[in-house]
Amino acid sequence: MKAFALGSKAGSFDLREIDIADPSPSTDQVLVRVHAVGVTPTELLWYSSTHNKDGSARANAVPGHEFSGIVESIGSQATDFVPGDAVFGMNDWFLDGATADFCVASEKDIVAKPASLSHTDAAAIPIAALTGWQGLVDHGRIKAGDRVLIVGAGGSVGLMAVQIAVMHGCRVIASASPSQADTLKELGCEHVLDYKTQAFEDHLKDLDVVFDAIGSDTLARAKPLLVEGGRMVTIAADPKTATIR
Ligand SMILES: NC(=O)c1ccc[n+]([C@@H]2O[C@H](COP(=O)([O-])OP(=O)(O)OC[C@H]3O[C@@H](n4cnc5c(N)ncnc54)[C@H](OP(=O)(O)O)[C@@H]3O)[C@@H](O)[C@H]2O)c1
Known part of the structure; x- marks a missing residue:
């Protein structure tokens, strides 16, 4: 062959x-x-x-x-x-x-x-969906009613993660490229923030789970927004440089 x-x-x-x-x-x-x-x-x-x-x-x-x-x-x-x-x-x-x-x-x-x-x-589908599932279900331990922020929601993994969180009965907020806003709303996101003009930390609090598909300073910006016992999962942070205080 x-x-x-x-x-x-x-x-x-x-x-x-x-x-x-x-x-x-x-x-x-x-x-x-x-x-x-x-x-x-x-x-x-x-x-x-x-x-x-x-x-x-x-x-x-x-x-x-x-x-x-x-x-x-x-x-x-x-x-x-x-x-x-x-x-x-x-x-x-x-x-x-x-x-x-x-x-x-x-x-x-x-x-x-x-x-x-x-x-x-x-x-x-397979690798993006598996990545979203492992992040949200295995590590993020999402459950019905959780408020879940997905950063990078309009990308390959993010679009899968949104659907997995919605399937589990979560209330999903997306931080994403504006070109994906309509799709993300159709998939069930409660709010879609344009990452280019709306810093998610200026708009959100009391999150149960943050799923980070972007890296950089996302974890540091998201941590103060979590409720007690909240979870953060990243598939993109560089383990050598990511710092969270
Ligand atoms: N795809 C996989 O199967 C897979 C598996 C494991 C790990 N990963 C890792 O996961 C990360 C994401 O991969 P992906 O394949 O999902 O990427 P992708 O398909 O390239 O999507 C990235 C999305 O994020 C948007 N974006 C860029 N900067 C942003 C920001 N600051 N806030 C919110 N959204 C932003 C981009 O919008 P613009 O169009 O405006 O740039 C784009 O829609 C990468 O680090 C990748 O290595 C991917």
Whole structure:
């Protein structure tokens, strides 16, 4: 099959088209014919692009680990999907990714693609949605009625985070680019602040949760706005320079 892969020298960041053997699904995996792949700009710099799981150097890594496509074949113990099913999801970062004709994924890492969703839209969802879910549900412990500020609400992760918080019955306030205001209101935000003209700290108090998708000084500005026991989650602050007092 055709694939876009990193160079043959371990650690090479030279992405090129190569011919490689079709992957074959192990027992609990499915083989997916890729229709669309999500691209993460920083991925080529990540450990898993240049190293195998055992720490040895990795060459010819195929990037792009979120995708949408059609199940081509299934492993001997796979039970959830059959060939021909439209699916989307992710695969392990140490496996070859989906900038290729085919990729394999564990059944637990994919779901059926609704007919209403295009392959292109579906391939853009998994990592942004997972990031929003882990931040708000696992770490932010959101619950119905919480007042939640999402900073960077109009971006890939922010739009997912808004929908996850609304689904959980939270009252959501967005700080976002004005171009996204109408969309954010349609998704259920109570207030949308234009980050270019409205500093959120001048307008808000008594927040239960802050979700930061921007970094910089967001955490320091947001902390005084939290209620006692409030939570702040960041996916963007630089751990070396972020300070919160
Ligand atoms: N995408 C992912 O799957 C993912 C996963 C994990 C972590 N991350 C990290 O999460 C962060 C956000 O990623 P993303 O993919 O969601 O970004 P994105 O799609 O580029 O969206 C960023 C959004 O934030 C807006 N913005 C810029 N400055 C702002 C500010 N001060 N206050 C409020 N909104 C502001 C931008 O508006 P303008 O159009 O006006 O610039 C844009 O709409 C990045 O640091 C990224 O590395 C992303």
